Amino acid sequence: MTLLNVFYTILKISFLGSVAAIVILFVKKIFKNKISAACHYLIWIILLVRLVMPYYPESSISIYNFFTNHNYKTEEIQSPVINNMSHNYINSNNIQSGVNSSEQKHFSTDSFLIADKQQEFANKNEPNAFNLLPNQSRYTFSEYTYDSNKSRFQVPYIAAIIWLLGVCFGAVYILWLQLSYSMKIKSLSPCNNRNIIAIYEICKSKMKVNKKIPLVMDARIKTPSLLGILHPKIILSPDYVELLMEDELKFVFMHELAHYKRKDIIVRWILIFLQILHWFNPVIWFVFNIIRQDSEKACDEQVLSYIEPNEYKKYGNTMLKMLDIFSGNNSIYGAVGMINRKKFIIERVKNIVNFKKNYLLWSILGIAIFSVLAVFLLTNAKQPPQEVIKIKYEAEEIGPDIELESVSKIKLLSNEQLLTYDMENRQFIIIDDEGNRIDINCEGLPQDFPVQLFTIDSNDYIYTFVSNTEPKIYVHTLEGEKIREINLELKDVNISEENAIFRWDMKVDSKGNIYLLIPQAQQASTQVFDPEGKHIKTLKSDGYVLMVLDEEDNLYTITYKDKVYITKQNPLKDEILWEYEDDKNLSYLRTAAYSKQDQSIYLAELNNNNISKFDPESQSLNKMINMDAILSEKTQDEFNFQDFAINNDGSIYLCVYNNKDNKSYLYKVNSRKIHIEGGIKELTISVRHLSPILEYAINKFENQHPDIVINIDNHNAFSWITSDMTYEETLKTLEESAKKANDFVQKINAQMLTGKGPDILLIDSIPYRRYADKKLLLDLKELMEEDASFDKSQYYSNIFDALEYKGKLYAMPLDFSYPAFLTNTGFLKEQSIEINDKGWTWKDFIDIANRATKDIDGDGTIDMYGMPTIVPERLFQYIYNSLDKGFVDYETGKATFTSEEFIDLLKMCENISQETFVNPDISEGDMQMEGIVLYPFHIHDFSIFYSNGLINADEVSFYGYPTLNNATYNFDSGEMYGINSQTKYKEEAWEFIKYLISEEIQCYQQLYSIPINKRAREIKIEDRFADAEDMMNKYGDLYGYQVTSLDKIKKQLTDNVEKLNEILPKLNHTNMNDIQVDEIIEEEVRRFFNGERSAEETAEAIQRKVEMYFKE
């Protein structure tokens, strides 16, 4: 509750209260003589209530309907809204989110962006984007925290301060007055005059006042008054009292007692309190005065009701006499005197004269008026329905006729045209929005190598970096005239070793200083040169990834390791302005750009193909567009993102490369605002990590259903495993990941318990069986059967059946894979080793692995090993998850861990890691696995194609793990989604789930496992074959494997795909443990592999604990 908020609330209340007051005044004027003074007085209660409470029910008959402006409240949403929930904060609205990492077997196809041979070679060394983060170490500044320079002197703020000062002043003043007077009062002596006391007692008994209200004498006050809430007293002035007769004294007392009976003191204090709060509102002051007068009139009336009619006149005379005697003002606020404001005495006298004892009819009228006014004034105006405006992005192709062969960078000129360089034709080109192209011939530019690095400065001069012999920069105008040649004083970098100059970055600031960034993967350094090429300084760093210049020549540098670090510095002045750190698990930032329009930095992230926006003012990283989703509306071809630029009005230009026709395309992305009529439906999806598939799907789904807004709660509850981690680090990361998963489950549990969980959940480590038992998840099987448009035969329905729990389906898988050993069958054939995967056991496996470990070339070192090094815990995880038996039966609640099979399994895992057939140089997650024969793997169509390259074998195939039961075929499911049974939008949620498994989404290139949609799988297989043929024909290479015999490889691929085809319909079992059981197993197994206990003890401990789990 900030000061501004309170101030605005008070303003609002004041305004609404004033309106109410005016209405009441009006009404009272109409019914002036019809209702009693008491009613007049009581009507003001409505006003008081109105001024005190800020919240009222809405109704259409409220008087305030006249005062609301009819602008619809519009809310602009950039949907889908992605909320990032870290453990200590929640950032909402389109925050960049984490990336799929749970399966580390998906290899990126980015390595195969091929524009020309040089690039191809360089790309192969590029770190793989999916499961590895390049090892960037952080440049540590001293801790500068970002200080937002928000102006503190805005007008509303000043007004609020003034109001607050007024309130304080008023409060202090009143308090001081009250305190000082109450001190004085304490020292006053009570009345001693017997007569007066006697009269007083008579009055008290007449009016039936029981409380002891002492009479006190004070010479300083003028009119007799009642004072005090807790200990009321009536104060008289001894001098003046003597001037009054007995009767008159009686009337005075009765008047004061009437005030007491009506509790006017309390009302007065409330009035004072409100008056202080609303000190700026003159209407309030005026109206409160009237309230005070009304209270007097009401008291008069009450007095009159206690005395005989023939005494009315005497009462009036008394008042006039008092007016005569006491002509001074009462200066005590909390006191209620008999005389206030001479003018109104006249009114009061009039009332006295006209007083009639109340008739019942008038009371009823009074009540009626009261209720009507209450209803009118104590309700708020109806809020108009909120209109929602969605911001959507649309791409349009620039110039379908420009023939761009291979473009990797685009720069925006000041006249909003794009400058690019075509590598194939070695030509600079300017392109405008209509698609007209102008070729530039830069004179004097060496033509033997394509330009790999260029940039423009604020004058639109082209700076080209050339490095055939020495580092030089050529500066040309847009017409191609050479302005000058700069020799760069490049320090600490050996130019001849650099062959990936295109990975560098170069920027020129407004003064002509040149910034050169050499990234980490090579000889990292960031250097600044003056316009003559002289080296000014090297920024201390181990390698930034990206850098951007803003219009004031401040440099923003971006690094990421486990977090994203953005630093703003001014290198020439040696100032570091701030550093921002964000742990959103971003990976693989490709390019960055600075936008003058909103002064933010835009980052392109390659894994999810997103562009995110970092706003320095609000220090938030938000997701803007998903390129896949936007471009998929325009073209069905797959493309690779190259570069982007932002122009001054906020439109984004994308440069993409189409793999199929080997051409580059330019798109302009515009934002569009869509008005949504009627209400919007909000679907909330909670995920542990946001996969690219889900992101793609939500973007497209929203385009197709404009009235649905999707909120994603991304909990980021995972940790990366990188290939350079040691054994201990791997274990630690596994533990950390498990703990995060646990926290995630607790959070979701808590949400579901309140009944307000998300509409759709990612069922990854969530105990869905428990949820199902508690009827928290919808039965998808039922929905499938009810939906006439759902055709089960389009999908691998055996997977659906395998995932059933107690006959119902609660989780919908998007994809799955087949766990098996990837085998170098070529080598096995040479060695005449045979695998019979229909009935082999683990002993056979060990045997085969041993036999496969050989020293081929006779040099004393073993060249071919049976298996790579896999840490025993991971090996156990692999095998345990792929077994056809989970040792736990959830439906009956029984566990069989003490069986011999489990104990044997433990022992075997332990032994394998120490066997001689394990290759010490290759561990899982390595990119090149040459030198092993068997590799525990997840087989899917795509992996069939790159396996040759992976283990560098001429012939590969796969064999299912040794099973204990021949009839079960195990599979591993990928992402699974379930629907919350408490959701308000059942149909919409089901529509979305259906959409996730529809052909459109399942054909997405980032879905690497086996899609559950059969047709999508067929299309993908065709595409893969086409890609593979293309690759092999052009380059003789299949994802890193040098193809010797085209036909042989083709046959092998076809055979393997066929083999998979045969297996898929047979898949009928998967192992999915509840997370608690998994934790128990993991902990005990870890102890076992640590050597703390024997296998039997471990099995027993697990059995005992799991039994406890089921008993609860």
Next chain:
Amino acid sequence: MKMNLTRRWALFVFLFPSLLGFLLFYILPFLGCGWYSLVDWSIGGSFVGLKNYVNILSNDLFLMALANTAYFVLLAVPATMFLGLLLAIVLNQKMYGSNIFRTAFVAPMVIPTASVVLIWDILFHTQGTFNALLTSLGFNVIDWLNSDKARIVMVLLYAWKNIGYCMVIFLGGLLRIPKEYYEAAELEGAGTINKLMHITLPYLAPISFFVVVISIINSFKIFREVYLLAGPYPHESIYTMQHYMNNVFVSLDYQKLSAAAYVVAGILGILIYALFRWENKYSSFHK
């Protein structure tokens, strides 16, 4: 005492904020929990009466947890009290460094449990300090936390932490005993044991009741240490009531949790009520 209306009203006004908090965060949830224990599922469940109670009272695991908790209380509370009393008597003498020792014994109470558990884990781990000691002396390794010895470890941990508490309170009680009694007893030739039995203990009786009650309540809180040391599913001998409640909560069985909580509350309530009744009788008898 007779209070007039104003005074009562003023009392109420001063108590109100605190009362409000207590009501909001303690009483109301407690009553809500009671309601949950009578339905079969916390969201839109139907009223099932005492079925949940019957369920858990016939559940082996729950009864085992109950037995474990009772066993632990019966073991830990007397031990702590006895040792606390001993220490208090010893440290009541005027000896050099009694203050330092008093601080040292109270210090374990203020150390956060998580830090204590770290050290305890190192000590009692299968490859930890004590086992190293044992192997160096030639004995076999004892698996402290995963066998029957776990209970002893927990009692030890509890005692180490809470002796200070008992000691401090007993010290306070001892200081209240007038010295004259001791001097009079000495004059009459009473020995140490006599003095202890006939002066110290009777005068400590009211304090002891307080200590007993607080110790029992504290001993129920051993869950924290056990959970941090041994996880949600520890060895059977240290699986206490709160483990059951915690695990059941994670499995979303809210109704079982509420029923278990009420059972524990009931038992504790009866126990403490009985103790207070006895204390009343005892102190009125002695007056």
